[in-house]
Amino acid sequence: MPRFDRYMLSQLTILFGFFGLVLVSLYWLNQAVKLFERLIGDGQSAQVFLEFTALTLPDIIGRVLPLAAFAGTVQVMNRMSNESELVVMQATGLSPWRMARPVLVFGLGVAVLASVLSHGLVPASQAQLAERRAEIARDVTSQVLSEGRFLHPAPGVTVYIREITPASELQDIFLSDAREEGRQVTYTAKRALLVDSATGPKLVMFDGMAQSLSDENGRLSTARFADFTYDIGALVDSGTTGRTRLTTLPTLALLSPSPARLEAARATRAEALQEGHERFAGPLLAVAGALVGYGALLLGGFSRFGAGRQMVLGVVLLIAIHLLNNSASDIARRDAALWPVTYLAPLAGMAMGTVLIAMSGRRRRLRGAMT
Numbered sequence: 184m185p186r187f188d189r190y191m192l193s194q195l196t197i198l199f200g201f202f203g204l205v206l207v208s209l210y211w212l213n214q215a216v217k218l219f220e221r222l223i224g225d226g227q228s229a230q231v232f233l234e235f236t237a238l239t240l241p242d243i244i245g246r247v248l249p250l251a252a253f254a255g256t257v258q259v260m261n262r263m264s265n266e267s268e269l270v271v272m273q274a275t276g277l278s279p280w281r282m283a284r285p286v287l288v289f290g291l292g293v294a295v296l297a298s299v300l301s302h303g304l305v306p307a308s309q310a311q312l313a314e315r316r317a318e319i320a321r322d323v324t325s326q327v328l329s330e331g332r333f334l335h336p337a338p339g340v341t342v343y344i345r346e347i348t349p350a351s352e353l354q355d356i357f358l359s360d361a362r363e364e365g366r367q368v369t370y371t372a373k374r375a376l377l378v379d380s381a382t383g384p385k386l387v388m389f390d391g392m393a394q395s396l397s398d399e400n401g402r403l404s405t406a407r408f409a410d411f412t413y414d415i416g417a418l419v420d421s422g423t424t425g426r427t428r429l430t431t432l433p434t435l436a437l438l439s440p441s442p443a444r445l446e447a448a449r450a451t452r453a454e455a456l457q458e459g460h461e462r463f464a465g466p467l468l469a470v471a472g473a474l475v476g477y478g479a480l481l482l483g484g485f486s487r488f489g490a491g492r493q494m495v496l497g498v499v500l501l502i503a504i505h506l507l508n509n510s511a512s513d514i515a516r517r518d519a520a521l522w523p524v525t526y527l528a529p530l531a532g533m534a535m536g537t538v539l540i541a542m543s544g545r546r547r548r549l550r551g552a553m554t
Contacts, residue, residue, distance in 0.1 A: 191282075198254070211236065301465055388410065457522060
């Protein structure tokens with residue numbers, strides 16, 4: 184590899200690492216605050232919080248890599264322009280297309296790294312995260328039940344337990360369910376047990392009474408029971424139980440989804456195909472971002488007033504690419520036959536970068552002809 188390519192690649196890699204670290208930190212802090220409020224509020228330990236934040240890191244890194252590639256390219260090109268390095272390189276006869284070679288290699292390298300994350304680490308971490316969420320959801324005692332306190336695990340539901348024995352038996356339980364409009368049911372029992380089932384945890388109450396109050400006529404109905412089963416799984420985060428997330432499935436399973444997998448994920452074939460092809464198209468945004476950043480900064484040439492306008496142009500184009508990517512994803516999710524639309528945004532970004540490089544080469548030839 185020529186010395187110029189090695190030099191530019193080293194500068195791109197250093198700035199890419201810096202911006203990647205900054206962006207990952209910002210995204211991680213945003214996710215960490217939400218996780219902390221939810222997990223610590225549910226009575227989980229700091230160790231669980233750290234485990235969850237670690238499992239979200241691969242997905243966060245995969246999302247910020249294209250942005251870091253763009254930011255690093257823009258910063259390197261801006262510094263080289265301010266220090267007249269681009270002018271020297273152009274004076275030696277290097278064309279914009281020749282100088283774009285290390286940028287393209289850099290973008291492809293970032294795309295390979297993002298592909299490893301999207302096809303391997305992200306599905307594995309998401310699967311582990313879903314498993315841990317399901318475990319916590321099944322741990323009803325620590326999430327929604329606590330002795331000696333009136334708890335409100337869901338709107339319209341109040342639970343009170345006098346004591347939880349070392350054998351996990353609930354003593355003197357009170358449960359009020361007013362979720363059904365116009366009707367309130369209150370359960371009282373001397374003791375109760377938590378039982379796992381295929382559809383989620385159940386609360387089995389013994390030696391108790393159910394009181395039903397109708398708001399329509401004000402009538403109170405009572406019924407005593409020896410044992411009664413209450414579906415308390417609905418009060419826990421039901422979105423994490425009994426459902427397979429598409430993000431946890433292997434790429435090949437998404438590209439050829441079976442009816443059983445689609446039913447388990449409660450998703451359509453179009454959604455599965457979009458998720459699978461997004462794992463190929465997403466990393467290509469790093470190539471598009473690098474080319475757009477390079478082309479936009481090269482378009483202005485050297486200026487004592489800086490490259491502010493070229494930076495703004497690059498940012499506007501990057502925003503347009505990501506808006507197009509979001510719109511294309513929505514379209515692909517609606518119709519399974521439209522999965523090729525998923526690649527529209529990265530291809531459009533590469534085309535934009537190519538046009539900008541061509542325009543900068545044309546301007547250079549015009550300036551040479553005038554002189």
